[in-house]
């Protein structure tokens with residue numbers, strides 16, 4: 646079989662309904678391809694070539710597997726095939742790969758075509774390009790859950806992660822630690838060196854905290870100079886103390902920004918699940934109280950939450 650040629654190009658010249666239909670399918674803005682009952686592509690329109698980068702000759706008698714991006718599981722494709730082979734319409738979002746290797750996202754509908762005996766003869770796939778919409782959604786999701794200055798997770802994201810970690814911790818009966826990290830004397834940096842240096846310092850602080858911890862630990866920025874940390878699957882409280890001291894030490898090291906050496910320090914408060922609180926609100930509140938105890942002690946130190954001393958305050 647040879648790849649069919651494009652139909653006539655000028656709709657005004659086309660009289661026969663079938664030729665007009667062929668021209669309409671060729672010219673429509675949605676990418677469309679037609680396969681035989683085994684899934685081999687026997688026709689594709691110009692919009693498909695524009696979207697995928699594959700000409701009809703490239704894909705002729707190949708299967709749509711040529712578009713596979715690796716972003717969907719084998720189960721996904723198995724389910725798709727089960728649906729259309731049973732004679733039903735399949736509809737869903739798919740991420741495909743172009744001829745040049747780049748990815749694109751489509752909202753795709755695949756419809757089986759039947760002969761008079763009710764046997765499937767072909768499948769027709771119609772794709773609507775949603776790459777832009779997907780990217781916008783992802784950007785919006787990222788903005789909703791991340792701090793714009795440091796790109797760390799924000800308060801909302803931190804609480805989501807903490808809730809999930811707490812669910813797992815209560816099932817598996819393991820401990821976790823939350824830490825409240827607040828810079829000491831950050832305001833004078835803004836006041837004397839300017840807000841833009843203050844911003845750079847916050848970015849550098851975020852990076853130092855991240856580097857001091859393991860990849861699996863979570864660091865979030867929840868306010869001006871306030872960061873929180875989640876240490877999951879904590880083996881013992883000594884580890885939390887050691888990590889808190891590590892944060893205090895790393896943040897006490899001078900920062901060099903735009904050729905200036907800047908010294909700040911941090912106060913860190915630590916609370917442990919389950920001994921210091923059973924839920925996210927209690928844990929964060931107690932880590933915050935412990936942080937204030939560290940600040941009252943002169944800063945540049947950490948404190949573990951202590952229920953008795955919190956009652957005395």
Ligand SMILES: Nc1nc2c(ncn2[C@@H]2O[C@H](COP(=O)(O)OP(=O)(O)OP(=O)(O)O)[C@@H](O)[C@H]2O)c(=O)[nH]1
Pocket residue numbers: 794827828829830831832833835839840841842843844847868869870
């Ligand atoms: N540069 C910069 N400053 C910010 C940002 N958000 C909040 N701030 C400033 O951060 C400061 C935080 O206030 P404080 O926590 O009282 O400052 P501090 O000097 O560290 O106070 P102590 O913790 O008591 O030592 C305020 O001056 C805010 O204006 C930001 O995104 N960028």
